[in-house]
Amino acid sequence: MPSSQLETRNQKFEADLKELAQDIVERAMRGGATAAECVIREGDEFSTLVRLGQVEILKESGSKAIGVRVFQGKRAANTYSSDFSREGLDRMLKGALELAKITSEDPFGGIPEPSQLGSLSGNLNLYSPDVYSLPGEERISYARRAEKAAIDFDPRIKNSDGGSFDAATGHKILANSHGFVGEYQRSYCSIAAVPIAQDDNGAMQRDYWFSVARSLSRLDSPERVGKVAAERTLRRLGARKVKTVQVPVVFDPLVATSILDHIFEGVNGDSVYRGASFLAGKLGEKIAGERVTVIDDGTIPGGFGTSPFDGEGIPTRRTIVIENGVLKSYLLNTYTAKKLGLATTGNASRSLAGTPGIGPGNYFLQPGTKTPQKILSEIKEGLYVTEFLGQGVNLVTGDYSRGASGLWISGGELAYPVEEITVAGNLKEIFLNISDIGNDLEFRGPTACPTIRVEGLTVGGE
Numbered sequence: 001m002p003s004s005q006l007e008t009r010n011q012k013f014e015a016d017l018k019e020l021a022q023d024i025v026e027r028a029m030r031g032g033a034t035a036a037e038c039v040i041r042e043g044d045e046f047s048t049l050v051r052l053g054q055v056e057i058l059k060e061s062g063s064k065a066i067g068v069r070v071f072q073g074k075r076a077a078n079t080y081s082s083d084f085s086r087e088g089l090d091r092m093l094k095g096a097l098e099l100a101k102i103t104s105e106d107p108f109g110g111i112p113e114p115s116q117l118g119s120l121s122g123n124l125n126l127y128s129p130d131v132y133s134l135p136g137e138e139r140i141s142y143a144r145r146a147e148k149a150a151i152d153f154d155p156r157i158k159n160s161d162g163g164s165f166d167a168a169t170g171h172k173i174l175a176n177s178h179g180f181v182g183e184y185q186r187s188y189c190s191i192a193a194v195p196i197a198q199d200d201n202g203a204m205q206r207d208y209w210f211s212v213a214r215s216l217s218r219l220d221s222p223e224r225v226g227k228v229a230a231e232r233t234l235r236r237l238g239a240r241k242v243k244t245v246q247v248p249v250v251f252d253p254l255v256a257t258s259i260l261d262h263i264f265e266g267v268n269g270d271s272v273y274r275g276a277s278f279l280a281g282k283l284g285e286k287i288a289g290e291r292v293t294v295i296d297d298g299t300i301p302g303g304f305g306t307s308p309f310d311g312e313g314i315p316t317r318r319t320i321v322i323e324n325g326v327l328k329s330y331l332l333n334t335y336t337a338k339k340l341g342l343a344t345t346g347n348a349s350r351s352l353a354g355t356p357g358i359g360p361g362n363y364f365l366q367p368g369t370k371t372p373q374k375i376l377s378e379i380k381e382g383l384y385v386t387e388f389l390g391q392g393v394n395l396v397t398g399d400y401s402r403g404a405s406g407l408w409i410s411g412g413e414l415a416y417p418v419e420e421i422t423v424a425g426n427l428k429e430i431f432l433n434i435s436d437i438g439n440d441l442e443f444r445g446p447t448a449c450p451t452i453r454v455e456g457l458t459v460g461g462e
Contacts, residue, residue: 017042018183020084021175024068024093029177031097033070035111036177037313039352040066043170044132050143051162058140067352070096074105080352108338109355111312116334116344117180118315125302127185128215131167139165142191142222149226150195156237157230161194161206163222180313188304189216193229197237205236205417207386212444214302232386235407239417242408242461248382249423249457250375250409253440255385256449260365262427263294264447265395267321267329268358269336269347278398278428279327287327288431291368294322296331298346298361305362305446311350316361319345325432333358364448368437372451375436377412383459384409385423398427422460430454 021038028036042064049057066089067080077099081092134142147163167189175181192210209229211220251259265271266279279287288294298316300306309315312334320328332340333348333356349359376384389403405419438451 017171017173018175018181020066021173022181024066024089025175025177027093028068028070028097031093032072033097033100033177034073035071036068037111038066038068038175039350040064040173041170041352043168045166045168046132046139047164047166048140048143049162049164050140050147052160053144053147055140056162060136065352066092068093068096069355070100071110072097072100074107074109075100075103076106076109076355077103078353078355108335110334111176111178112314112334112344114178114180117176117178117313118309119182119313120299120308120315123301124184124299124306124308126214126306127169127187128217129169129187130216131169131187131189131214133216139167145222146191146193146226146229147195149223150193150230150233151226153195153227153230154197154234156197156199156234157195158198158204159196161196163193163226164191166190167216174309174311174313176313182309182313184308187214188212189219191219191222191225193222193226195226195230195233197230197233199237203237203239205233205239207232207236210444212304214304235414236386236405236417236419239405239419241420242383242418242459244458244460244462245381246456246458248379248409248435249454249459250372250379250382250384251449251452251454252384252386252406253438253442253449253451254444255388256365256452257445257447258388259430259452260294260363260447260449262393262395262400263322263431264331264360264363266427267327267331269330269332269340269342270358271395272330273336273339276396278396282327283330285327286325286432287428288322288325289434290325291437292322292325292431292434293320293366294364295320295366296345296347296361296363300362303362303446304443305360307361310346311348311356311359312344314344314346314348317346319347331358331360360446362443362446362448364441364443365437365450365452367439367441367450369439370436372438372440375438375451375453376409376414378436379409379412379453382409383407383418383421383423384414388423393427395427400425400427400430418461420461424458424460425454425456429456433457
């Protein structure tokens with residue numbers, strides 16, 4: 001089919017879905033709902049995993065589903081379906097209207113006010129059709145090339161957990177009874193490699209590396225991904241234990257995002273109003289080191305957390321969560337904002353069923369000016385963490401203890417790998433003791449963090 005005809009067909013299909021979403025809302029209102037909203041999601045996914053050159057997983061799928069949320073006064077109910085037949089849609093809608101009659105009332109329920117609704121204008125660069133531009137065999141070749149580059153890098157790479165290539169596109173439509181109708185498309189693709197190295201004593205280590213982007217043209221080459229994966233794996237060979245000591249700890253960017261995740265959980269309006277967060281009641285107070293500024297921004301073009309509107313139809317925005325160590329804002333949807341007597345920050349997230357939750361936009365720690373190498377050079381003895389194992393975080397008290405592995409810092413340099421250790425402290429102290437922040441911020445998902453240095457943590461070993 002010529003591209004012009006395909007584009008016309010896709011536009012008609014999208015228009016049909018928008019009309020369907022509006023029709024479901026109108027039918028809900030005619031059926032007795034006092035407010036209603038409808039979400040439609042459809043998309044395609046491709047995934048392949050190659051291990052030792054042989055294809056182990058090859059998956060290609062498409063999906064389409066619809067969900068409706070209805071209110072009858074302060075009572076609400078949700079239903080969803082993947083059956084788009086007239087009968088299937090009738091059953092979905094009837095079920096929601098009947099359930100809404102018997103659910104408990106909630107005075108804080110409801111959809112946003114009309115004045116709150118809207119969508120960012122302009123091209124946010126969320127979708128690129130080139131993620132599906134490769135023939136199937138070339139997609140497999142990307143995975144195979146990444147694995148091969150890792151294995152060929154060094155003879156100590158003896159095995160592999162595989163190379164992979166993934167691609168996906170998605171389309172979301174949201175309509176509600178206040179007349180809001182919004183839609184957007186997203187795409188992403190990724191390459192990864194997970195090599196396994198073995199030393200002379202037979203001890204094995206594995207690590208990984210990956211590249212992810214909205215567009216195929218922005219991915220690193222498979223050879224680059226495989227090389228970095230091999231380097232990260234080889235540096236773990238010969239890992240040893242260390243004695244228990246209190247030293248500066250440097251977090252690699254991939255693990256530093258976990259610290260940001262804990263802040264997110266602490267400022268999540270749902271945790272705050274339930275009193276399940278150690279940051280509840282701390283607005284306006286100093287909770288972190290002066291260099292710490294945390295921002296949530298759902299408006300960055302091309303960002304993995306970018307969207308023109310949130311899960312309730314409210315335009316996304318830029319919110320300063322922490323500024324120079326001071327807690328400035330929680331992250332809220334309409335419901336939690338009402339509970340706390342505050343305004344929504346446009347962070348509603350939702351699936352097809354259930355009430356909206358809270359999710360990040362592009363959520364990040366503002367980078368500093370030092371290179372990671374400079375941060376390391378200023379540490380006589382310390383730990384560079386490259387991996388965390390398990391959980392061990394209490395968000396109510398802030399107590400923190402996690403299994404870890406990484407590299408020991410000695411004389412300002414990475415000296416040798418370490419494993420079977422724990423990193424312990426308290427989140428309140430960890431945030432306050434962030435003493436240095438690197439300049440290496442890079443988004444590989446909605447949450448991103450540069451290298452950070454934290455003082456006074458206990459590294460538990462022998």
